[in-house]
Amino acid sequence: MPTLLILMIVGGLAFAYWSAARAAAERADQVGRDACRAAAVQWLDDTVHASGIRLRRGEDGRMGFERSFRFEYSEDGRDRHIGHLVLRGERLVSFSGPLRGTGVMPMQ
Numbered sequence: 001m002p003t004l005l006i007l008m009i010v011g012g013l014a015f016a017y018w019s020a021a022r023a024a025a026e027r028a029d030q031v032g033r034d035a036c037r038a039a040a041v042q043w044l045d046d047t048v049h050a051s052g053i054r055l056r057r058g059e060d061g062r063m064g065f066e067r068s069f070r071f072e073y074s075e076d077g078r079d080r081h082i083g084h085l086v087l088r089g090e091r092l093v094s095f096s097g098p099l100r101g102t103g104v105m106p107m108q
Contacts, residue, residue, distance in 0.1 A: 002026050019022055019063065024087050025050065028069040031092055037100030044072040045086060056088060064089055073098055 028048045036043040043053045052068035072080050075098075083097025 003054070018087070021050075021067070023090070024065075024067045024099070027090055028067070028071075028085055028087055031095070032069070032071040032083060032098075033085075035083065035095070035097050037072075039073075041098045042074045042077060044074055048085075051084070058088060066093070071097070 007036050025048060032097035033043050033057060048069040048071045051070045054066050055063050056066040066086060068084065068086050071083045071085075072078050072081055073083055081098075084093060084094070085097070
C-alpha cells in the first residue's frame, strides 16, 4: 500500500511539473509572437525552444523555476536572428530580440 501512495505522489508531481512547463512554453510563445508583431518582423518556425531551467528565488522569497526560451525571427525573410526570453513562473524577467515598433534589432 505505501508503494502505491508513493507512486501516486510521484505521478502527481510529474504531472504538475509537465503542466507548469507547458504553461511557460505557451506564455513564451505569446511573448515572442507579440514582440515580433510589434517590431514588424517575421516570426520564424512558429515556436519557441526551451533552452534552460534553473531554480531561483522569487521576489517573495520562495523558490521556483526560471525557464529560458529562444525563438527566431527575420527582418526581410532572408536573414535569421535569435531572440531570448526568460520567465519566472508566468512573469517575463528578461528579453532580447526585436525592438518594439522599430523593425530594428538590438545589438547582440
